[in-house]
Amino acid sequence: MAKINVLPRQVAELIAAGEVVERPSSVIKELVENSIDAGSTTVTVEIQRGGVTYMRVTDNGCGIDRDEVKTAFLRHATSKLRTERDLFAIGTLGFRGEALAAVSSVARVEMLTATADSDVGTRYAISGGVEEAFGDAGCPKGTTIIVRDLFYNTPARMKFLKTDVAESNAVAQIIDRIALSHPEIAFKFIRDGKMTLNTAGDGKLSSAIYAVLGRDFHAGLIPAENYQDGVGVSGFVCKPVYCKPNRNGQYFFLNGRLVKSGTALAALEQAYKNSAMVGKFPYCVLNITVPFETVDVNVHPAKTEVRFTDEKRVFSAIYYAVKNALMQGDSRPEITVNNKSQRFQRMSVEQFRQTAINEPTATAKPQPAPKSAPITEPTPAPKAQTPSAQPERTFKTEITPPPEKPLSFADSGVDFFKNVINKPAEKPATIPENKPEPVKAPASTEPQEKPITEDIKYVGEVFGTYIVAQMGDALYLIDKHAAHERIIFEKLKSTVKPQTQALLASVAVSLSGDEHTAIIENLDLLEKQGFEVEDFGGGNVLVTAIPSVLADCDIKSVISEIAQSLADTGAVEVERLDDIYHIVACRSAVKAGNLSTAYDLSSLAKQILSSKDIMYCPHGRPVAMKLTKREIEKQFGRIQ
DSSP states (O other): OOOOOOOOHHHHHHHHHHHHOSSHHHHHHHHHHHHHHTTOSEEEEEEEGGGTSEEEEEEOSOOOOHHHHTGGGSTTOOSSOOSGGGGGSOOSSOOSSOHHHHHHHSSEEEEEEEOTTOSSEEEEEEETTEEEEEEEEOOOSEEEEEEESTTTTOHHHHTTOOOHHHHHHHHHHHHHHHHHHOTTSEEEEEETTEEEEEOOOSSOHHHHHHHHHOHHHHHTEEEEEEEETTEEEEEEEEOGGGOBSSSTTEEEEETTEEOBOHHHHHHHHHHTTTTSOTTOBOOEEEEEEOOGGGEEOTTSTTOOBOEESOHHHHHHHHHHHHHHHHHHHOOOOBOOOOOTTOTTTTOOHHHHHHHHHHSOOTTOOOOOOOOOOOOOOOOOOOOOOOGGGOOOOSOOOOOOOOOSSOOOGGGGSOOOSTTTSOSOSOOOSSOOOOOOOOOOOOSSSSOOOOOGGGGEEEEEEETTTEEEEEETTEEEEEEHHHHHHHHHHHHHHHOSSOOEEEEEEEEEEEOOHHHHHHHHHTHHHHHHTTOEEEEEETTEEEEEEEEGGGTTSOHHHHHHHHHHHHHHSOSOHHHHHHHHHHHHHHHHSOOTTOOOOHHHHHHHHHHHHTOTTOOBOTTSOBSEEEEEHHHHHHHTTSOO
C-alpha cells in the first residue's frame, strides 16, 4: 500500500484552482463579483487575446486596507463570512475566499487598491502563489486587478483552452449576464482595445437590456411583477408572438445572482402554455428575490445551481407574475407594409402620365391602331326588336353552385353565438345593410355606455379562411379556425361537464401499450369531458359516447391523439385536462376552407375583437392581425 503523504501547499493550490479557474471567463466572473460585493458603481473590464495574456478589472468600490492585502490572497480568506450560521443566509456573490488564491496560483497577478481614508494606494504583485512586490502606489479609490499569462505554470491546462475569439465570447457572455443582474452599476467591456459594451448604470433594467441584448430583444418585452408569500418577481417577459425556437434568451437572477433553476423554467413555460406556439420558447429577464435563509447557493463551486426550501412558493410567484403580464401587456400583432417600393408617392401629374406612357402595365394588352374612316352622317337608331329576336350575348358568366348545406359554426354542437347578438337563433345567410332601428325610450336618464360590439363591423371573408372586420380606425384579419378553436377551448374549460352524445354503434380503437395504459388510468378524467370509454382487452378500448362537439369528427383519431398526449404528459391533472381540451377544440372547430354563413362569421368577429383575453389559439398562433388606417393611408400616399 502506498504511503499517505500531505500534499505540498503549491500542489494543493493548483488542485483548488482547477475547481474555480477553468478558463479566462471564470477569472473575470470571480473578480467582477468581488467588485460588486465591494459596493462599486462602475466596473471596467479589459481583455486581450481572449484573456489568456491580459485581463484587467477596475472598480470604484471600497478598496482594501494595506494590512489586509496579503491576507486576501490566502485560501479561505474572506470578509463575507464570520460563523457557520452565515452559510445559511448568504447575501453576497462570493463567499468561499478562494478566488484570489486560485487565480494567483496559475497566473501573474498585480493588485492596485486604495480606500477612501488612505493617503496613498497599495501595489501587490504575486505569481504562481509567490509574492514578488509590495509597496506604495498612486491609484484612485477602489481596486484594480491585472491578470497576465494565465496557466503559464500549468501548460497542460493551456491545451484545453479554445481560440481567442471563443474565449473572448465566453468573457462577453459573463459580463452581459452580470450587467443584466445589476443595472445600477455602469459596466464597460473593452475587447482587444475596442469597447463593446457600455451600460448606463441608471438602475433601470430596461436600459441594461437594451444595451446588452439589443433593440430587437428589447422591442418584444412587456413588464412582469409580482410579490407573494415572501417571494418577489420583477423584470420583463416577451410577447408570445416573439417566442424563439430555443431557450437561449432566458435569464433568471436570484438575489442578484445568475442561476439555473428548473423551478423557474417550469413556471415560465407553464404560464405560456396555450399562448406560445408549439416548438417555440419564451425569453425573459426576471429578477427573483427570496429571503436568504430559504435558498442554498452552496451547491456547486460556480454557484449557478441553487436549491429552494419551498419550490412550490417560488413556482407560484413566477407563474402568476408572467401570467398577469401576458394578460395585461400583450396586444394583437400589427401588420406593417414595406414602404421602399412606393414609386408614385411624390410624383406630379405630368410625371405620373409620362411614367405610365413609358411603362405600360403588364396586364394591358396592346390594341391595334384604329383605321381612319371617312366621316359619315350618323345612322338612325335601329327599331326595337321583340324579345325572341334579340341577338345572343357574347359574354359568359360562370357561377359555382352553392353546396346543399353551408357549414355553420353552430353545427359543431356548441352554440357560442346566441349570446353575442340578441337576435333569434335562425338568421339569414347575409347581413343586412345598416338599417335604422326603431327608437326606444331609455330606461333611465343616465347615459348608457355604448357596447363595444357596435363598433365592430363585419366586412367579409377572404381565401375561405380569414375574416375581415373593422373596429375603429383599424382593419382586422381573423383566422376563423384559430378563433373558433380558442372559443371552444375556453368554453370547455369553463364547463363543469360538456354535453354527451351516445353513439349508435360503439367504436373500437386499437392502441399501443403505453397509450392503452394511459387511457385506462384516466377513464375518470375522460368521463368528466363527456367521453365514455371502457377497456375492450388486447390493447383496445371501446368508445360508447363522446362530447357533442365531436359529432362529426373521426373518433378513432381523436382517441388515439388523446391517448398519445396522456402517455407523454406528467401526473399533473391540470396539464392533462388542458391537453384534452386542446385536442377536442382543435378537432371540433371549423376548418379553413369550409363554407360559413356571414352571420356566424360576423358573430365570431365580434366575440373575438370584443374580448382582449382571446389573443392566441391553444397552439399559440395569433387569432387576429391588426392593420391600422394610418398604415393604409401611408401606402396610398395620403400621409407621409
